[in-house]
Amino acid sequence: MWTLYAAGLNPRTFPSTQAAWVQNTYPNPAEYPKMIWATNYTRLACQVIFTLFFGGKDFAPKAIIDGKNIQDYLQDHFFEACRHLALRIKEAGDIENDVVMGWESINEPNRGLIGWQDLSVIPEDQKLQKGPSPTAWQAILLGSGRACEMDSWEFGGLGPYKASTELVDPKGDSAWLPADYDDSRYGWKRDPGWKLGECLWAQHGVWDPSNDQLLKKDYFARVPDSGRKINYEFFTNKYFMPYYRRHRKAITSVHEDAIMFCQPPVFEIPPTIKGTEDDDPNMVFSPHFYDGVTLMMKKWNRYWNVDLFGILRGKYLSPAFAIKLGETAIRNCFKDQLSAIRKEGLEYMGNHPCIFTEIGIPYDMDDKYAYKTGDFSSQSSAMDANHFALEGCGCNGYALWVYMATNNHQWGDLWNGEDLSIFSLDDKPLPLHPNPNSEVPGNLKNTLSTPSISSQKSNTPAEIGSTPGFRAAEAYVRPSPIATVGNVTSSGFDLRNATFAFSLECKNPATEEVPTEIFLPDFHFPRGNTAVEVSSGKWTISVDDIDGGLIQRLRWYHEAGKQNMTVKGVQRRQDMALGTEEEAGYLEQCRQSKCNTM
Structure with missing residues (x-):
């Protein structure tokens, strides 16, 4: 939390200024809109933090704290925290290179405002919009207490669509710390040239608070010194990579043989480092992947899906050609996307292992239907499709997001309405042996009984969770x-x-x-x-x-x-209709559902 205060932001006013949507500060957390947190990337708080973290020296030269620009101040503290952890792990003597093999660079980095060509419009590559969706300029105004009328979006069958317009009025609240805020609480000294009580971007001449005029809509479009136009690929190579090099140096100064998991911005072109000094043999390419349609709609649609990665890479003349019909085509589409991501890593970064360090599905699909019935067939299908892609793309490993020990049917993962945990207090663990009467050596019978992960159930309402299932475990417990x-x-x-x-x-x-x-x-x-x-x-x-x-x-x-x-092995009708030997598989299942296959 201290990083927000260091950046001059006031998290207490984020709800009223819509600088960020967070469930625990939402008026009624139980009614928090589905997956709306994902649009925080294009709201003020994230835009400010990412911009300062990666490009503060270029775009906020007045932001000086303890004699350092905010970029160096934030990065230095992050590197030192990671280095200190590496040192303590080394001192433990029996963890390094065994329990802790390597270090990931930073989770899902984002450029913030760096490279935005026009603050007054929503860029074409901003595919994800949900709820009131401000332009960067509107987000800046909201952060200074101004009311703005903006487009409000819903996520439908074919992706985001404009549903209405909405007036958002912060009623004078500011997302920036007040002028009388006492910095001594954290012990740092802010430079007098960085004024609290005023928008940081106004202090750099981006806009004029006296008349609310946008003065430099292209302020973040080019490198200040050279005038070089910035796109996302340029950001990755010229802003993210300098950060990565310093992070790697901090870790390897202690953990010399550490495997470095390099995670560039999600779905963006990886850094061009093949054949350079950065082409480190101890590097792992660690992208993330989620099926956006399933994640945002919280529904497994076995009839159609979209090749989002192909759209982003200009694979299709029209997005309409990116639609895949039928479950077989959807599964192959996932595999093709993961294969393309892995291939890009090889082309741009060199010959490194590819491990998808995040992939998963939402479990609260169809308004928590599975929690009321015990039928996890949709979750099994979705999870199996993701694993089909992982196994078919040639990657070297993956990590499921997420295992949450306190997940329950009512609140999910206890984070912004997400419910991706493969474990829940309200569901049964998969039996270690499905048939207790099978031939099992006597000394193993007791050990192979189903374990109890939790001694008690959560306080989930009776109407939800009365018929617990195996949480689609048969789809991810795989050879x-x-x-x-x-x-x-x-x-x-x-x-x-x-x-x-x-x-x-x-x-x-x-x-x-x-x-x-x-x-x-x-x-x-x-x-x-x-x-x-x-x-x-x-x-x-x-x-x-x-x-x-x-x-x-x-x-x-x-x-x-x-x-x-x-x-x-043994075919089972567990949480998924597994079919019969005579069926032709997923294609036939799709045809039986009267679904056209592309």
Whole structure:
């Protein structure tokens, strides 16, 4: 929170000035609009903070605190905090390079106002709009207490659309700290040239508060010294990368062999560093991906979706051609988008692993229908489609957003109306063994019983959560390689038919000492009811105690060369209508729903 005060902002007036939409300050948190927090990127608070953090020296030279420009002040504190944490981890002696392998640069960086060509209009690349949607100029006026009439948007079937106009009146409240604010609370000294009680952009001549006239609508459009026009790609290379280099240096000064997870701005072109000094062998490209249609509408639409990444890269003559019809086309669209993101990383950043460090789905779809019925079929379909994309795009790993230990049906993740947690106090955990009467060694029967993660339920209203389900766990509890002898050429799990297909190519054979190992979840692959076919060698399945938990593993001792494996488990009607062997799969399911397929 101190960073907001350091930037001269007053978070207490954010609600009235709409400088940010936050659920805990909304008049009635239970009625907080769906996913409206996502538009905070184009509201005053985020625009100010990101602009100052990455470009304060260029665009706010008067913002001096403790003798430093606000850009250096914020970044230096961030670097030092990360360096201090790295130092404490190193001092612990048994965490570095084991528990903590690497460090991500910063979560979902954004350019703020840097590169905006005209503050008075909404730029064409601002695809996400919901609720009252101010231009940057209107956001500046609102932040100084002026009333503004602006367009209000809804998110519909084909994306955002203008629904109405709305008058927003802060009634004189200012999003900036008052002139008499006492900075001594935080112990810093603000330069006299940085006046509190007045908009920082007004102090830099962007507008005139005496008559509310916009004087420099292109103030952030060019680099002040050179006049070079700024676009997002320029921002990434000339503003984000200097930050990243300093961050990397701070971490590696302590954790010398740390893996650096470089996360450029979401969905933007990665930095052009291939073949340069920044092409660090210890770097990982760590993008994020969410299906925007499902995330914003909180509904799994199995009939159509949109190739958003393709639109952003100019792949289509018209956005209409980016619409994908039918569940098979949607799944392939996700895979193609993730593949394209990974390919861009290779082209611009060099040969680095690609790990999607955020991907997930909203669980409170269809007005929390699953919480009332226990039917998580939509969530299973959405989660399975995302994993189909992850497995098919050739990435090197992923992290699901999110595991929230206190999630419940009423309040979700307890953050701005989001509900993406794979765990909830109000849902049942997936059984470690689906059939307790199956043949299980006696010494494992007690250990394999379903664990109790929480000793008590949350205080969710009775009408919600009376029929708990497994929270679509069968869609994300999937088989995957743990360690391979050779390079993986393909790996994928067909949830519908409970079939895992895997192939690799290796120069040397797998041995008893060094086999290829596959995680095989016993929910889908119960012991005694799993069929394995391999191109060569032999295999074993065992349940092993690894890092304090029981893990079922398949060990494969194969020959050299191109090898493949197929593992057939048990089809289940859990949270998802899994169909029958005779069905042709997702395409056929779509046809049965009278849906056209592109």
